[in-house]
Amino acid sequence: MNGVFTQNDGAARIVFRVANRAANVGRMLAVLLAFFGILATSGCVGFSGNPTPPSKNGLHLTPNAIDFGSVGVGSNASQPVVVANRGAKQLTLTNISATGSGFSITGFSGPTILQPSQTIKLTAAFAPKSAGQESGNISVTTATQGPAMMATLTGKGATSLLSATPSTVNFGSASEGSPSTQTLKLTDEGAESLVILSVGASGKDFSVSGLTTPQTLTPNQSVTLTAKFDPSSAGAETGNISVVASGGAVRIGLSGVGIAPSVQLVPSTTAVAFGNVTVGKTVTQQVTLKSTGNSNADISNITISGSGYSFSGMTSPLKLEPNQSALLTLNFDPKTAGSLPGTVTIFSNAPNSPLTIGLSGDGATTAQPAVELKWEQSASSNIVGYYVYRSLKSGGSFLRLNSEPDSGTSYTDNTVASGKTYIYVVTAVNSKSVQSPNSSPITVSIPAN
Numbered sequence: 001m002n003g004v005f006t007q008n009d010g011a012a013r014i015v016f017r018v019a020n021r022a023a024n025v026g027r028m029l030a031v032l033l034a035f036f037g038i039l040a041t042s043g044c045v046g047f048s049g050n051p052t053p054p055s056k057n058g059l060h061l062t063p064n065a066i067d068f069g070s071v072g073v074g075s076n077a078s079q080p081v082v083v084a085n086r087g088a089k090q091l092t093l094t095n096i097s098a099t100g101s102g103f104s105i106t107g108f109s110g111p112t113i114l115q116p117s118q119t120i121k122l123t124a125a126f127a128p129k130s131a132g133q134e135s136g137n138i139s140v141t142t143a144t145q146g147p148a149m150m151a152t153l154t155g156k157g158a159t160s161l162l163s164a165t166p167s168t169v170n171f172g173s174a175s176e177g178s179p180s181t182q183t184l185k186l187t188d189e190g191a192e193s194l195v196i197l198s199v200g201a202s203g204k205d206f207s208v209s210g211l212t213t214p215q216t217l218t219p220n221q222s223v224t225l226t227a228k229f230d231p232s233s234a235g236a237e238t239g240n241i242s243v244v245a246s247g248g249a250v251r252i253g254l255s256g257v258g259i260a261p262s263v264q265l266v267p268s269t270t271a272v273a274f275g276n277v278t279v280g281k282t283v284t285q286q287v288t289l290k291s292t293g294n295s296n297a298d299i300s301n302i303t304i305s306g307s308g309y310s311f312s313g314m315t316s317p318l319k320l321e322p323n324q325s326a327l328l329t330l331n332f333d334p335k336t337a338g339s340l341p342g343t344v345t346i347f348s349n350a351p352n353s354p355l356t357i358g359l360s361g362d363g364a365t366t367a368q369p370a371v372e373l374k375w376e377q378s379a380s381s382n383i384v385g386y387y388v389y390r391s392l393k394s395g396g397s398f399l400r401l402n403s404e405p406d407s408g409t410s411y412t413d414n415t416v417a418s419g420k421t422y423i424y425v426v427t428a429v430n431s432k433s434v435q436s437p438n439s440s441p442i443t444v445s446i447p448a449n
Contacts, residue, residue, distance in 0.1 A: 059087070059140065068156075092114075102129055128158075134154070165187070182227045271360070272360070302314060306342020309359055339360070
């Protein structure tokens with residue numbers, strides 16, 4: 001069937017006369033093959049528009065419309081563009097340019113000759129300078145007369161609303177080798193999604209971790225990261241965390257003071273007396289070890305010597321952070337009668353290492369006297385334990401018997417001697433280590449053997 005169809009190419013009106021159906025089908029196959037040829041030479045480049053119909057000289061532009069979507073102010077998006085010669089004669093490309101705020105085209109260095117079926121690959125980009133909808137064009141001109149081949153460009157500039165909580169971080173004082181960390185939260189407070197492109201820290205001893213970029217945040221979505229201050233020397237320091245996102249950037253101020261490391265390990269007592277203990281019976285006492293410096297106290301080893309002595313509750317190596325404590329339980333189980341001295345030795349990185357605690361006790365073959373004290377529990381809700389005190393005479397000074405508050409309501413004094421008189425009082429200790437006044441005193445006389 002004979003017929004005529006028309007195609008507009010700029011101002012020109014091109015008329016193709018189709019002699020019959022076979023010729024029409026053949027021409028469509030040729031167009032399809034030419035289209036697939038573009039895809040093959042462009043490495044299967046994706047695009048957001050259709051190819052432009054070839055001009056009368058065979059010039060072909062793919063795609064003919066690019067929509068970059070929403071792009072953050074300060075960032076950019078790109079799209080591949082293919083220019084092809086689908087005609088039978090060579091073409092000389094004289095200029096390829098982009099118009100419109102924020103749009104650009106790269107890859108064309110000057111007049112270029114395209115042989116039939118030859119293509120060149122270009123890159124269109126959109127880097128908005130302000131928020132709002134933008135539009136433009138790609139224009140391709142040749143040495144032959146005729147209108148330029150055009151492709152439309154559209155995109156929207158978006159401003160991100162990325163917030164950081166907290167907006168500044170003061171690490172305070174930190175010692176060398178004992179870093180301080182702070183958790184931060186980044187939140188998209190805008191109406192559109194944004195992309196966190198990069199995160200970095202400045203300042204000699206500051207760092208940031210916990211976030212892999214690029215990271216997309218939807219509106220109201222948050223993500224956390226960790227800032228760290230690990231001073232390598234004494235003195236005040238400042239720095240920043242810079243977060244670059246589509247549409248803007250956030251800066252978080254950092255500050256901290258490095259102080260010289262000081263390791264101190266202090267025991268609650270340096271002498272533990274078990275008194276008279278019957279052979280075959282075990283008596284325990286506790287010693288508190290506390291890190292009172294500004295750096296970690298590293299306990300590398302603990303040894304104990306003396307017949308009948310052992311310890312439990314702590315294993316080495318052990319790290320105590322500043323103000324952290326640990327309880328060492330000492331056991332005395334005499335196997336023979338008589339005076340049995342001993343020593344606990346604690347090795348650490350503290351200046352007073354090795355730290356020694358003297359032990360003393362007497363093994364007895366017969367049962368030794370003991371005083372068992374019991375009292376009513378305090379009605380206060382924040383009581384953590386009780387201290388027991390003993391004096392040898394009325395009005396005399398009291399000696400505390402237990403190194404740590406006893407959580408129970410009873411205590412056995414195994415260090416009494418026959419024929420002696422002792423006066424006892426008890427105090428309650430709250431969670432802030434504040435003691436109550438003394439209880440009413442109780443006097444106990446130990447019968448003579």
